[in-house]
Amino acid sequence: MFIILVLLVSLHRVNGMRFDIKTGATKCITEDIQPISLSVGKYSIVNPDEDYPLPDSHRVTIRITSPFGNNCHYAERKDNGSFAFTAREDGDYMACFWVAKHNPPATLTVEFDWRSGLAAMDWPNVAKKGQLETMELDLKKLFDTAIIIHDEMYVLREREESMQTLIRSTSAKMATFSFFSLIVCLAVAAMQLWHLKTFFEKKKLI
Known part of the structure; x- marks a missing residue:
């Protein structure tokens, strides 16, 4: 019974986070995903001044790779984006963010939400579409x-x-x-x- 409860907690895990990344640096995050599991996520750069748009230098490149090094998602120089894929391999999937060098150096704040398994399913949308x-x-x-x-x-x-x-x-x-x-x-x-x-x-x- 205890094992089932632990599995239920892990299945409903939601990886929402906010982290800082300096220009010219790379930040990587891993997620253990089971095969044939849906994985969805979204990311965006936090704008410190909402009255002005983000400069062109405030862009990130993201690459998500499987345990065997296969590309699951790739986007270059984005201020926000989303992804969705079905895991084909068992193990740790890695999402790496990279920011190009900029002079003067700057620090970007990124909001990142990564969900997999049961937590990745959009239940309100399912209920609406299926009229359940x-x-x-x-x-x-x-x-x-x-x-x-x-x-x-x-x-x-x-x-x-x-x-x-x-x-x-x-x-x-x-x-x-x-x-x-x-x-x-x-x-x-x-x-x-x-x-x-x-x-x-x-x-x-x-």
């Missing part, structure tokens, strides 16, 4: 939640099996290494004894 009643919408949420929890557990089981295989392989290699190390130590000890015996015999001490 409140109970029907709740049931659909629970159904989708159950599916995602099932997929999460399947992925966790695969990871556990992979870790068990790695542990067994490592243990077997360590046992083999320990055996050969013991053989080498015994051989070295035997050679030392033989050398000492030969030395004492030459000196006619024994």
Whole structure:
């Protein structure tokens, strides 16, 4: 029961944040996403003075890559934007922001909201389009939640099996290494004894 509650909390996680980035610098953020999960996000540069538009130098370039380095989203010199993609790989996806150098240097504040899994679904829009009643919408949420929890557990089981295989392989290699190390130590000890015996015999001490 506790594991299910933890999974429910993680599935409803929303990554909304605000961070500063200097011109000429790069800022990267990672998100662990399961395969076949929807991922959506939006970003914008905060305008410190709403009476004036942002200068052309206040633009960011964003690239989102999968764990295997495939591009999921790329946008160049934007003051705001959004993205959406379906994850095809399991692992950490990385969103990197880069700001071109500017003289004099400046610091930009970026608002970034990244959602994945169940949190990425637009439930009010689904209810509006499908004309669902409140109970029907709740049931659909629970159904989708159950599916995602099932997929999460399947992925966790695969990871556990992979870790068990790695542990067994490592243990077997360590046992083999320990055996050969013991053989080498015994051989070295035997050679030392033989050398000492030969030395004492030459000196006619024994």
